[in-house]
Amino acid sequence: MSAKKKAADAAIVPVNGASAPARARVQKAYKNYVGGAFVRSESGRYFQVKDVAGDEPGLVENIALSSRKDGRDAVKAAHAAGAGWAGKTAYNRGQILYRLGEVMEARRAELASEIERGLGLARQEARDEVATSVDRVISFAGWADKYQSLLASSNPVAGPHFNFSVPEPMGVVAIVAPRRPSLLGLVSAILPVIVSGNTCVVLASEDDPRTAVTFCECLATSDLPGGVVNVLTGKVKEVAPHLARHMEVLALDLWLDDAELLKELETLAVATVKRVKKHAVAGIDFGDERLAGLASLTPFLETKTFWHPMGM
Amino acid sequence: MTMQKTPRTKAQITPRPDAARPAGPALEFGDAWTYAPAPEARDHVKLKSRYDLFVDGRWQPAKKYFPTISPSTEEKLAEVAEASPEDVDRAVSAARRAYERVWSKMKPGERGKYIYRIARRIQEKSRELAVVESLDGGKPIKESRDVDVPISAAHFFYYAGWADKLAYAFPGAGARPLGVAGQVIPWNFPLLMAAWKIAPALACGNTVVLKPAETTPLTALLLAQICEEIDLPPGVVNIVTGAGATGSALVSHPGVDKVAFTGSTAVGKRIQQALAGTSKRLTLELGGKAANIVFADAALDQAVEGIISGIFFNQGHVCCAGSRLLVEESVHDLVVKKLRDRMMTLRVGDPLDKNTDVGAINSRMQLDKIKELVAAGEREGAERFSTPCALPQKGFWFSPTIFTGVTLSHRIAREESFGPVLSILTFRTPEEAIEKANNTFYGLSAGIWTDKGAKLFWLASRLKAGVVWGNTYNKFDPTSPFGGYKESGFGREGGRAGLAPYLEIDG
Numbered sequence: 155m156s157a158k159k160k161a162a163d164a165a166i167v168p169v170n171g172a173s174a175p176a177r178a179r180v181q182k183a184y185k186n187y188v189g190g191a192f193v194r195s196e197s198g199r200y201f202q203v204k205d206v207a208g209d210e211p212g213l214v215e216n217i218a219l220s221s222r223k224d225g226r227d228a229v230k231a232a233h234a235a236g237a238g239w240a241g242k243t244a245y246n247r248g249q250i251l252y253r254l255g256e257v258m259e260a261r262r263a264e265l266a267s268e269i270e271r272g273l274g275l276a277r278q279e280a281r282d283e284v285a286t287s288v289d290r291v292i293s294f295a296g297w298a299d300k301y302q303s304l305l306a307s308s309n310p311v312a313g314p315h316f317n318f319s320v321p322e323p324m325g326v327v328a329i330v331a332p333r334r335p336s337l338l339g340l341v342s343a344i345l346p347v348i349v350s351g352n353t354c355v356v357l358a359s360e361d362d363p364r365t366a367v368t369f370c371e372c373l374a375t376s377d378l379p380g381g382v383v384n385v386l387t388g389k390v391k392e393v394a395p396h397l398a399r400h401m402e403v404l405a406l407d408l409w410l411d412d413a414e415l416l417k418e419l420e421t422l423a424v425a426t427v428k429r430v431k432k433h434a435v436a437g438i439d440f441g442d443e444r445l446a447g448l449a450s451l452t453p454f455l456e457t458k459t460f461w462h463p464m465g466m
Numbered sequence: 467m468t469m470q471k472t473p474r475t476k477a478q479i480t481p482r483p484d485a486a487r488p489a490g491p492a493l494e495f496g497d498a499w500t501y502a503p504a505p506e507a508r509d510h511v512k513l514k515s516r517y518d519l520f521v522d523g524r525w526q527p528a529k530k531y532f533p534t535i536s537p538s539t540e541e542k543l544a545e546v547a548e549a550s551p552e553d554v555d556r557a558v559s560a561a562r563r564a565y566e567r568v569w570s571k572m573k574p575g576e577r578g579k580y581i582y583r584i585a586r587r588i589q590e591k592s593r594e595l596a597v598v599e600s601l602d603g604g605k606p607i608k609e610s611r612d613v614d615v616p617i618s619a620a621h622f623f624y625y626a627g628w629a630d631k632l633a634y635a636f637p638g639a640g641a642r643p644l645g646v647a648g649q650v651i652p653w654n655f656p657l658l659m660a661a662w663k664i665a666p667a668l669a670c671g672n673t674v675v676l677k678p679a680e681t682t683p684l685t686a687l688l689l690a691q692i693c694e695e696i697d698l699p700p701g702v703v704n705i706v707t708g709a710g711a712t713g714s715a716l717v718s719h720p721g722v723d724k725v726a727f728t729g730s731t732a733v734g735k736r737i738q739q740a741l742a743g744t745s746k747r748l749t750l751e752l753g754g755k756a757a758n759i760v761f762a763d764a765a766l767d768q769a770v771e772g773i774i775s776g777i778f779f780n781q782g783h784v785c786c787a788g789s790r791l792l793v794e795e796s797v798h799d800l801v802v803k804k805l806r807d808r809m810m811t812l813r814v815g816d817p818l819d820k821n822t823d824v825g826a827i828n829s830r831m832q833l834d835k836i837k838e839l840v841a842a843g844e845r846e847g848a849e850r851f852s853t854p855c856a857l858p859q860k861g862f863w864f865s866p867t868i869f870t871g872v873t874l875s876h877r878i879a880r881e882e883s884f885g886p887v888l889s890i891l892t893f894r895t896p897e898e899a900i901e902k903a904n905n906t907f908y909g910l911s912a913g914i915w916t917d918k919g920a921k922l923f924w925l926a927s928r929l930k931a932g933v934v935w936g937n938t939y940n941k942f943d944p945t946s947p948f949g950g951y952k953e954s955g956f957g958r959e960g961g962r963a964g965l966a967p968y969l970e971i972d973g
Binding site for chain 1: 620638639731734735738739741742743750752907922926927931932933934935936937938941943945946947948949951952953954955956958961962963966971972
């Protein structure tokens with residue numbers, strides 16, 4: 155950058171005693187990501203988050219405060235995307251998720267700056283989290299066409315029957331993402347759910363919703379079909395109970411330490427016998443590669459067993 | 467030519483009066499199918515007049531006892547202890563001690579040998595167990611003898627061998643037992659369900675407290691005797707008899723680490739509710755309303771056999787019963803005719819008779835539920851056909867029944883009847899069959915009958931059901947995972963998958 159240009163950038167034009175930069179930064183509206191589109195909350199409500207670090211500390215931005223109806227719309231989108239996503243070949247799902255890793259890699263700086271200003275992480279710490287998150291996505295992408303061979307079985311029944319069991323996706327999973335880490339926690343929650351063909355509705359970290367929305371921009375440009383991942387910002391306590399009682403949600407994936415809320419959600423899950431996976435977030439080392447282990451996929455898989463007679 | 471010399475045609479053959487099987491024109495075999503009674507002897511079975519609780523390796527008395535009766539005669543078979551919350555507490559404590567001091571410390575191969583011993587004893591006592599199962603539960607002896615008891619033994623035999631191979635079941639991941647398993651089982655397959663629950667739990671290094679159903683406690687108590695005979699360390703298996711209150715005390719006991727339940731979806735939900743907010747692990751194997759889908763290209767006579775076994779096996783007291791027949795419209799009338807003809811040959815009666823096809827309904831309460839749902843089917847406009855067979859005066863009985871003209875909104879198409887009641891619906895395209903089959907809160911099982919392999923797999927992959935039988939129905943095996951989608955519960959029993967619910971698996 156030339157010294158002349160630098161001087162121009164730094165030029166301050168005084169107005170009534172206040173000052174403004176020569177170029178006003180274009181600010182971004184942060185919206186929910188539903189059905190492959192960025193949409194405002196139908197409620198028209200918002201809450202505010204403040205930059206705690208980075209280039210513009212103190213900057214306040216408005217975030218969609220999602221409602222029950224937003225939750226229902228998101229479930230509808232996830233449900234609609236289900237057959238198409240589960241119906242893709244495992245190879246294709248793997249390629250799309252690998253593509254997500256590629257897109258994230260290219261946007262590492264942006265993602266890191268979101269985490270930095272949202273949660274006040276040191277710059278290097280935020281960059282490290284993004285790097286680990288990209289690597290985690292790549293790791294999960296590789297599972298797409300491999301877990302089946304590890305979990306399926308040919309069963310030697312005592313009779314003239316051909317018998318085998320295969321893992322299948324469940325359908326729509328509602329995820330309450332960890333508050334922190336806002337990106338690594340988010341990918342560690344979403345990827346094991348969708349890699350097998352499930353679709354999901356995710357309640358983003360309340361502490362740092364902007365990182366989640368920027369992550370959605372990666373999803374939107376990664377060839378992932380719209381509706382496979384739907385991300386809502388807002389208050390978990392407000393929206394999660396509606397997802398927990400929604401009849402088209404098959405499972406809950408709860409990265410939560412709030413015992414009272416956990417019990418409420420588990421209780422609501424009973425009405426449709428939802429599968430509930432609980433993660434005690436406080437005790438989790440998100441850098442641990444075992445978070446991308448086979449056991450991360452299994453809570454969102456059903457086993458289907460097929461019998462057929464053998465004989466002439 | 468005189469009348470005497472006229473050869474008798476089939477129509478002129480007068481069947482011998484047979485109370486159990488009224489004559490019908492459809493499948494008429496003349497005198498050939500008249501059966502003399504062939505009851506299995508029960509004189510070698512010595513039931514005690516009163517059974518205590520099996521806790522900590524000993525028989526311990528309870529404050530209260532209740533009778534268990536034979537549903538086919540209403541005779542009292544024995545008195546059985548009703549475990550109080552204090553009794554349950556003692557059993558859980560015994561299981562905890564046995565877990566910490568003995569069972570979790572034992573070399574896995576040694577654990578396996580005890581489980582093998584149980585398998586062998588069940589085989590040795592198979593006749594006794596089959597007779598008691600049929601007496602206490604009302605199921606035909608040919609089923610208890612050929613299905614329940616041998617598969618129970620097979621289940622212990624299968625999981626015994628897993629005990630020292632758990633590291634191979636989940637390679638690369640640590641697998642540890644959970645602790646004390648509280649298990650509650652239903653009355654439709656009393657011994658078999660005890661085997662499904664106990665065998666994998668023990669193989670994985672857990673100890674158990676098992677509560678059998680209140681109407682069918684006897685074979686679980688005979689299994690307790692077997693545990694005693696084989697010197698299973700005290701407290702590894704505890705059997706507490708009782709009704710709902712006992713089960714509730716067991717699943718809510720804070721000393722229980724894992725709950726496994728097989729039974730109705732309503733009770734399963736109550737258990738899931740009771741466990742909300744706790745760290746207990748849970749598996750549920752609940753109700754079903756399985757679609758049995760018959761295509762016009764199927765081998766129809768075989769399909770009819772599959773429909774029959776799908777719904778009338780064990781009086782329809784089967785969670786995976788094929789209780790919704792979806793038949794391709796073009797063959798509806800033909801299939802229904804064949805089905806009615808075949809139903810006329812079913813022999814309903816004495817469960818101990820070796821020729822009996824359909825035994826007694828398990829309890830008066832269940833009979834009332836079936837009658838209520840069937841009455842609703844009639845009220846809602848479906849057309850009922852029940853075989854006009856004579857039923858015994860005493861005991862609880864219900865004739866094999868089908869409904870035609872059923873729509874998806876009918877209660878008989880939506881609710882589990884858990885009895886010998888089949889609802890028949892039609893479809894025109896495979897897509898419609900899938901749509902109708904999956905249009906239920908349940909998702910335990912399904913059947914497909916077609917001659918086309920590609921179509922079979924296409925359907926199998928789209929059915930939301932844990933077990934799919936192609937050109938067969940109601941087959942079970944310890945190596946084959948069993949369990950449901952959706953409101954039919956979660957977790958699998960059988961096979962390698964059946965180990966996971968009893969292990970903590972890292973990574």
